[in-house]
Amino acid sequence: MQTLLQFTIDVLSLGGAYALMALGLVIVYGILKLVNFAYGELIMVAGYGLFLVNGSGLPWLVMAAVAVLIAVVTGVLTEYAAFRPVRAKSVTAVLITSFAFSTILQNAALLFISPRPRNVPLPDLFSQTVSFGGILIPARNLITIVASIGLLLLFAFLMKRTVLGIAMRAAATQFRMARMLGVPANLIISTAFAISGFFAGVVSLLWIGRIGSVTPGVGLEPLLVAFIATVIGGMRSLQGAVLGGFLLAFINTALNYLLTQDLLQFRDAFTFTLVILILLWRPEGLIRGPATGQRT
Amino acid sequence: MLEVTDLTVSYGAINAVRGVSLRLAEGELVTLLGANGAGKSSTLLAIAGALKSAGTVRLDGTDVSGWSPERMVRQGIAMVPETRDVFPDLTVAENLLLGAYARRRDRDGVAADRQRMFTLFPRLQERQEQAAGTLSGGEQQMLVIARALMSRPRLLLLDEPSLGLAPTIVDQIFAMIAELKRAGLTILLVEQNASKALAVADRAYVLRLGKVAAEGRAAEIAAASDLEHLYLGG
Numbered sequence: 001m002q003t004l005l006q007f008t009i010d011v012l013s014l015g016g017a018y019a020l021m022a023l024g025l026v027i028v029y030g031i032l033k034l035v036n037f038a039y040g041e042l043i044m045v046a047g048y049g050l051f052l053v054n055g056s057g058l059p060w061l062v063m064a065a066v067a068v069l070i071a072v073v074t075g076v077l078t079e080y081a082a083f084r085p086v087r088a089k090s091v092t093a094v095l096i097t098s099f100a101f102s103t104i105l106q107n108a109a110l111l112f113i114s115p116r117p118r119n120v121p122l123p124d125l126f127s128q129t130v131s132f133g134g135i136l137i138p139a140r141n142l143i144t145i146v147a148s149i150g151l152l153l154l155f156a157f158l159m160k161r162t163v164l165g166i167a168m169r170a171a172a173t174q175f176r177m178a179r180m181l182g183v184p185a186n187l188i189i190s191t192a193f194a195i196s197g198f199f200a201g202v203v204s205l206l207w208i209g210r211i212g213s214v215t216p217g218v219g220l221e222p223l224l225v226a227f228i229a230t231v232i233g234g235m236r237s238l239q240g241a242v243l244g245g246f247l248l249a250f251i252n253t254a255l256n257y258l259l260t261q262d263l264l265q266f267r268d269a270f271t272f273t274l275v276i277l278i279l280l281w282r283p284e285g286l287i288r289g290p291a292t293g294q295r296t
Numbered sequence: 297m298l299e300v301t302d303l304t305v306s307y308g309a310i311n312a313v314r315g316v317s318l319r320l321a322e323g324e325l326v327t328l329l330g331a332n333g334a335g336k337s338s339t340l341l342a343i344a345g346a347l348k349s350a351g352t353v354r355l356d357g358t359d360v361s362g363w364s365p366e367r368m369v370r371q372g373i374a375m376v377p378e379t380r381d382v383f384p385d386l387t388v389a390e391n392l393l394l395g396a397y398a399r400r401r402d403r404d405g406v407a408a409d410r411q412r413m414f415t416l417f418p419r420l421q422e423r424q425e426q427a428a429g430t431l432s433g434g435e436q437q438m439l440v441i442a443r444a445l446m447s448r449p450r451l452l453l454l455d456e457p458s459l460g461l462a463p464t465i466v467d468q469i470f471a472m473i474a475e476l477k478r479a480g481l482t483i484l485l486v487e488q489n490a491s492k493a494l495a496v497a498d499r500a501y502v503l504r505l506g507k508v509a510a511e512g513r514a515a516e517i518a519a520a521s522d523l524e525h526l527y528l529g530g
Contacts, residue, residue, distance in 0.1 A: 117398060163400050166390050170383040176346055177381035182369035182398030 003257075006135050008251045011246070016148025019245030021222045022229035023155065024199030026241040030086070030172035031192045031231065034094050038078050038102035039226065040219025042200030043207065047214030048109060052122040059122045068201030074105075075197020076190055083189070107214035109268035117213035122151070126209045144206045151202060152242060155195075159238070164191065172236070181187050232278050234285025243286055245273040248275075297322045297482055303351035305338045312338040312347070315505035320451070321430055325477045327485045327493040327514065330503035336486040337378055339503070340453045343484070344375035348351055355451070365454055369398045374449035377489060378456040378486070379403040380440050384429025388420055391428050395446030401417070406446070416472070423438055441472070452476065454485045458492065489513035494518040 021043075028036045028082060049067035054071065082097040128139045159165035164187075171178040171188045179185050208214055225239075233244025245284065251274050255267050263270075276287070305313040313335040320326050326337050342349035352361045354408040355371055363371070373498040374395075383391055393414060396406040406408070414421035417438045423431060428439060437457055444452060454473070458466040474496045477483060487493035494500060497514040510517065 163393065163397065166345065167394060167397060168387065170386055170390075170394055173383055173385065174381045176365070177383070178377045179365040180344055180346055180369065180377070181394050181443065182366045183394065184366045185364070197442065 001085075002133065003131050004134050006049035006137075007257060008118075009137055009141055009145070011250050011257075013144040014253055015249030016098045016144050016152075017203060018225050018229050018249045019242040020177035020199050020206075021226035022146050022204045022233065022241035022245040023152075023238065024196045024203065025223075025226040026233075026235065026238060028192045028196050029235055030238065031168065031175070031189060032094075034079065034083070035098075035224070035227070036083075036193075036196065037098040037104065038082060039096070039200060040221075040223030041102050041105040042071045042075050042078070042197050042220040043090075043204040043222050044109060044214065044216065045105065046201040047072045047114060047120060047208045047218055048209070049216055051118045054119075054121045060121060063121060064205055067204065068198060071201030071204060072194050072197035075193040075200065078197075079190055079193040083193075084186075086125070087183075087189075106216045112133050113216075115216060117215045118229060120208055122209055122212065124262065127224070128244065140206075140209045143209070145200065147206065149217065168192065207272070228275055229287075232275055232285055234287040237285070237287040240285050240287035247278075247286070251275075297356050299352075300339075300343060301352045302352075303339060303342055303353070305335070305347055305349045305420060307412050310358070310403075312506055314352070315344065316503065316506070316508055318501050318508065318511070320482055322530065323477075323480050323482055324499065325473070325483045325485065325497050327497035327500045328503060329487065329490050329493065329500055329517075330509075331490075334503040335506040336503055337455050339400060340455050340484065340486055341377070342374065344453055345371055346375070355406055366398075369447055369449075372448075372450035373453065374444035374447045375453040376440050376444045376455060378459060380432070380436050382428035382436050382439055382443075385427055386523070387425050388428055388431070388439060389424040390448055391421075391443050392424075395443035396508055398447050405448075409446055409448070413445065417442055434461050434468075441469075446474075448480070451482045451484065454483060456486055456488060457481040458487065458489050466492065491518070 003048075024038050024042075025036065028034070041267050046067040049070035049131070050063060053063045053066050065159060078098070078101055083094055083099040085092040086097055125143070126140045128141060129136045159169055167183045168188055168191065171183060175185070178188070207222060208218065229244035230241045231244070231246045232247060234240030251271055252267070255270050256264070259267060259270070300319070302418070303313055303316045304311065315399045316335065316339055318326070319330075327495070328339065330336050338347060341347040345360075345363050345368040352359060354360065354372065358371070360368065360371060383394070390411055393406070395410065399406065410428055414424075419435055420442060421441060423435065428436065431439060441457065457469050457473070461469065470492050472481065473485065476487055477496065485497065494514045494517060499518040500512065500514050501508050501511040502517065510520070
């Protein structure tokens with residue numbers, strides 16, 4: 001019983017973080033049908049933002065807000081620098097420019113800060129534990145669960161209830177038609193990148209909250225996780241991204257519990273085997289999403 | 297109100313529209329006829345700003361050539377594409393709401409127009425909370441026309457509204473087009489079903505291979521014995 005509770009909390013906290021990572025990637029993919037490979041760097045810049053405001057004496061929540069804001073601004077900048085100039089021309093060009101933007105940001109961090117890990121300020125709460133139902137739970141896991149579920153609900157509400165949210169869902173399936181109804185393309189695309197940056201910023205706080213420091217390559221794993229989660233969940237669907245995030249967390253956590261110490265070092269091999277099996281069974285991902293979806 | 301001069305649309309090396317000129321007066325219903333591939337849909341999409349084109353498009357004297365589709369909507373042009381393009385996973389009500397995107401701040405006006413659409417198309421009211429992708433073809437056609445009207449256009453571009461619909465539904469759609477014309481809306485109608493289109497239109501243009509092959513009053517075009525010839529060439 002205690003193991004089950006422990007397991008559930010582990011899955012939910014890892015899954016919440018994964019789901020946010022995946023949503024941040026798929027919100028842009030849904031509109032542009034292009035993967036933003038600089039997504040991991042949005043997570044990185046938020047981490048360095050937190051590192052840079054360290055010692056400013058501001059309350060932690062203000063520093064966290066600044067870090068998230070930096071990710072949002074960088075997200076929108078990615079669009080202006082890497083996507084907008086070449087968007088209409090070729091898919092290959094956008095792949096390359098988004099890789100290039102990612103590399104530039106990583107190298108800037110290497111050059112101007114340091115290749116070595118930098119500690120970021122975290123509130124004491126992140127290192128405390130809570131005793132619940134006879135087990136000890138790190139408070140940061142509970143924070144992750146609450147923050148991610150809260151954000152997922154807020155996001156679902158905004159996408160369903162606001163005109164801009166509805167317009168974004170429409171643009172994800174019929175971009176040209178949405179424009180012919182007066183929905184401005186650039187507004188939709190910039191909003192998608194801003195939301196992507198926002199999720200990356202929050203993920204950064206939660207993710208770096210686990211590891212305690214930031215490195216130039218910190219965004220690689222979240223990018224990979226987000227990519228796999230969206231692929232198994234279904235690239236065209238926001239719900240799919242969330243489902244994929246939780247499923248991937250379930251697989252990883254279950255393997256952590258089941259594998260022996262010798263096998264644990266091969267955990268990723270097991271995970272990817274399962275991912276391949278899922279994709280053989282459902283090549284389009286678990287949730288298919290609308291069939292149309294022209295590129296813009 | 298609309299004046300198109302020397303419109304040209306190319307897809308790579310293929311010229312779909314080659315120097316088409318046409319004009320519509322306020323309140324007029326003009327139909328654009330022609331065989332498949334004659335360039336009708338491309339002409340409409342180009343006027344709506346959704347396709348790159350050369351030539352000039354003037355709306356009430358303003359040169360709107362090369363404007364983005366979203367700007368065209370604000371200028372009063374609404375387009376119903378042949379592919380219908382309902383937003384399949386949005387509800388009927390959400391689809392209608394987006395039709396009014398360009399005037400979303402006018403909440404009372406939008407609500408009143410929505411009610412007007414429901415009076416015009418009672419089926420849509422019954423299904424307003426249903427995902428648009430689950431509607432029948434005829435209902436989807438009604439939805440896209442209603443959605444276009446939600447922007448309160450001055451000029452409506454209708455592309456093949458009868459495509460793939462059952463004959464009784466087609467009759468309903470044409471009755472409604474005639475009704476919209478009586479209400480004073482200017483309409484440019486592209487149709488495969490020439491006899492139906494000519495029955496409601498004031499004037500007609502016949503396109504062949506991307507060029508205007510004939511134009512005139514609807515009755516004259518309908519009476520012309522060489523309509524088939526115009527369509528098929530020879």
